[in-house]
Amino acid sequence: MRTAVTEMFGIDLPIFAFSHCRDVVLEASRAGGMGILGAAWMTPEELEVSLKWIDERIDGKPYGVDIVFPGTFAPLTDDRDPEKILPAGHRQFVNQLMDQAGIPPLPEDDAKAFAREHADKMKMTPSDSERSLQIALRHPSVKFIVSAMGAAPRHVVDLVHEHGLKVGALVGNIDHAMKQKEVGVDVLIAQGAEAGGHVGRVGSMVLWPQLVDAMAPIPVLAAGGIGRGRQFAAAMALGAAGAWCGSIWLGTRESDLTPVMRERLFEAKSEDAVVSKALTGKNCRILRSNYTEAWDKSADVKPLTFPLQSILGGEPLRRAERVRRMDYWTYAVGQIVGDMQQETSVRQIFAEMLGEYVEVMENLNAMLDE
């Protein structure tokens, strides 16, 4: 296939695979698409290790890195001791919730180490994200830097361009897209309300063509609700230059979710992927659980702002995960979760997506001929 983005990156298929897991990124680029590593939850050291690991295996094929550039929220200071930055009432709320559910606390030493490490991984200061960027720029197969949330600062965009890389950004409406255009992004990722993670309110069916028209000639990748060839074909019919998928890789054997987490996703219906502030403090589509419902129904204690709510959730969610109490676990996932039923692989998803795409085209052409 040939579109603006296959030309831009020299790839065979305009399918972009967002994942926090390096194995998914590697396999997606190997399959002819492009893997995008989500760096938001890694320390700079971890990012360096992951990029080195990918670079050594990817045979020069291109891949990307997705970085949070603080802009639309108050960045943290470097002092991020959870006991100092989280209100006591909020810590009590989550601890009580887990206690009442009979979920044992973490062993004390583990708890302290975990909380500190978890807060460190947030990397939510401008210097954090620029360190991650510098690391990404040193890795020769990284060809695409994506801003996960809001517009990256102009000097960041310029720096990426000076290195010969392209800049992308996720957007959920026209106003956000205009801001990205102003700072000079090369690719927009239009994320419909079906998507997992931080989402806007406009559904993919309406959002994608709106952005394609308003932002031309900037190519638009379609995100939100794509997991199979029919949806890939729909994205291309709606004028997208390619597809951006995230949730669908969570069910692959390359994903770093545990088998019990994957099972939980396989059981979920599309309507279990709800928009809530429970996980991050911003509207985020996540798997509904007792943890998310406790926040959504709480009248007194309200979710903290981003990224404090994410830091707050680290320990209780780790508690639930540790004893496999998945009824109190949650994870960012889109409505496509309702179609994920069993373990598969990145390669298999690519093969099925392409096979079904071709089938769809045959059906559509036959419909018109008759």
Add this chain to the structure above:
Amino acid sequence: MRTAVTEMFGIDLPIFAFSHCRDVVLEASRAGGMGILGAAWMTPEELEVSLKWIDERIDGKPYGVDIVFPGTFAPLTDDRDPEKILPAGHRQFVNQLMDQAGIPPLPEDDAKAFAREHADKMKMTPSDSERSLQIALRHPSVKFIVSAMGAAPRHVVDLVHEHGLKVGALVGNIDHAMKQKEVGVDVLIAQGAEAGGHVGRVGSMVLWPQLVDAMAPIPVLAAGGIGRGRQFAAAMALGAAGAWCGSIWLGTRESDLTPVMRERLFEAKSEDAVVSKALTGKNCRILRSNYTEAWDKSADVKPLTFPLQSILGGEPLRRAERVRRMDYWTYAVGQIVGDMQQETSVRQIFAEMLGEYVEVMENLNAMLDE
């Protein structure tokens, strides 16, 4: 084009146009698609007049009627004096809201007549809907009866089938679709969350293929977010047998909205089409206004249940409309409203939809050839 529904109804194009306005219905069937008259807000006498008007002009082309069969809500009794069935506190809430906005009350005689007539039009008892059905069945060009909300009773489905007509139903998730399958519907209309009116939570991109696969061989029409050829093509790519559009006709010259109402829609963005209980008491995607926000933010007085909230809203919305205070008006409309910018016509929309569909197919085929 040839699909399961063009075969079923002997029409040229699988495009279904839902409207409360007979002119839209007529023009849609004339253009080669199929108009569906929404009968929910008409007295049986008005329905008879409209169907006769259509029948006389449609040259034997088929059309449909959409009827509310009470099932999922407590039906009203025949006594529907607004002063008796609406709580005083709620009537006070809406009256104060309009008073405070400086919107004059209706002249007293008008107000009484309007309120009574408005309540009468609800036709929300089983006998109301069966009277409407009997009227529809007497009109020879009516070939399709659609249940607007929940499953029609089995005997209704059987009666329609005995008359040689087909039965359709709007659904927003798999569970609802299963119930419709049980009562024997012939066509499902899968309505994604982008749609105007009563909606579920699953976006079109995910819902449509899910229902297509789960309900086969029942043909599925795609609804929610379709207003142009790209979206029509996406619907077909996702496996639908055709497209069902509602909102897009509101901006046509055939629509019975006043010019000032249409202007209000042309100014709106997609994000102004919000899900709220303000209009009907059920989750309904409607145009955001001071009226809807007053309900959405009200801590004490909560929306009544369906259909009482609709009856309650009749008079205040009529007040706003009468003096063109569109900042207090609302109407059911989908997210596609963000793409409606100027008056057009039913025929023009059909022509553009088909033209763009063909263009999309050419582009998609070219992409694969290269």
